Amino acid sequence: MSNTILVAPLNWGLGHATRCIPIIQELQKNGFNPIIASDGVALALLKKEFPDLVALELPSYNIEYAKKGGNFKWKLINNSPKTIKSIISENKLINKWVKEYDLCGVISDNRLGLFTKKVPAVFITHQLKVLSGQTTWFTSFIHSIIIKKYKECWVPDAESTPNLSGKLGHLENSSLNIKYLGVLSRLNYKKVKKKYDVMVLLSGPEPQRTMLEEKLLVEFNDYPKKVVFIKGKVEADQKKEKIGNITVYNYMQSAELEKTINESEMVLSRSGYTTVMDLAKLKKKAFFIPTPGQFEQEYLAIQLSKDGLVPTALQDNFSINDLESVSLFGGLPEIKTTVNWGELFGLFKSERKL
Structure with missing residues (x-):
């Protein structure tokens, strides 16, 4: 056989x-x-x-x-x-x-x-x-x-x-x-010392991935806290650059991504279902910006917000001040x-x- x-x-x-x-x-x-x-x-x-x-x-x-x-x-x-x-x-x-x-x-x-x-x-x-x-x-x-x-x-x-x-x-x-x-998640929760206040985790087809990337880099330009920004662009080599308080990577593989999410206080991302599962596994506070027009992501973001777990905003309406609401929500539940x-x-x- x-x-x-x-x-x-x-x-x-x-x-x-x-x-x-x-x-x-x-x-x-x-x-x-x-x-x-x-x-x-x-x-x-x-x-x-x-x-x-x-x-x-x-x-x-x-x-x-x-x-x-x-x-x-x-x-x-x-x-x-x-x-x-x-x-x-x-x-x-x-x-x-x-x-x-x-x-x-x-x-x-x-x-x-x-x-x-x-x-x-x-x-x-x-x-x-x-x-x-x-x-x-x-x-x-x-x-x-x-x-x-x-x-x-x-x-x-x-x-x-x-x-x-x-x-x-x-x-x-x-x-x-x-x-x-x-x-189902490739990632595991680990109790580690916090290194970043916010992780921005991007993914998804173009042109919406780039549109959100450009918007968020502007929004975080004067942000006083430490930010790690993962573009979600899988390229031949990993690239890293510093823009003020923002550390920017084009992509991360699983082990490094697991470590970095665990080191982050909260995650700002799309409300894609795999991301939802990953953040639930890692007991992470989050803020979701669903991909415009994608009904599945909009449903998940709205439902999780209604349940008092994760706040959300439309892409065009999001501003950096919206992140203050994260502390008022319970965070994603751990489902064993x-x-x-x-x-x-x-x-x-x-x-x-x-």
Whole structure:
């Protein structure tokens, strides 16, 4: 029997790739041989984290944000012909790679075309309900059709309350084969001496990532406290510069990022779900600025604010004075969950259909 499993996250910011890191590590602990596959910054990040693993390139979904949040959905629709072409291409590739790389399974984090009947294929998502405004019923329906093409659907969250994804990751009635992974993070809490007052942690597709970066560098220009600023730009080499009280990095790998978040009093970031999980694991106070027009991030930010956990502001409205409200909120809850990875990975020990 083969023990090789393809792990392939969507290249939409860094969140899908980073939450695959603990899964890859658990596969290695359980005697499997992971192969990584993606495109763009997601693939670049995984290659830096796992330089010894085989890395394959998948077609890009050509995901871009609009400069105005209100145009976000229409930008995705305009890009959809290219995206559909990429999904069809990756489906052809996975059926080819099963034989070429002797795969015994596939783990796809939100890549829609990596289903195959030849080996068990798993789909990872925290969005069983895909929010899109008035078309939520339609996007959720289409998403469920795609998920059903996979053997199982793994949701990175607690199955019961308290949980972090709310209505995104929990359906009242579902025919999907769902398994909950618990809160999934590559990072661990450590009690260390505080070094920074604020960490700015950026990610996400352009042009919104750059737009927020430029806005925040201006806002923090005269900030008197110590700030560490992570741009979320995965490049060939790490770069570091000082701008007044701000220490700026283009990116950090997991170990350094874990250390730096633990050393920071609070984190200012997007409200991407993987970031929410990471900060909950690290018991961190936070302030969220959702990506304009991205319904999922807006829902998470508003819900966590309503629950008195994390304050939020729209990107255009944010000012540095808003950070004063962080002390009035409780911070993200620590949700302790355990996963029987050996049992979960047992799916991949079934016979292949070559």
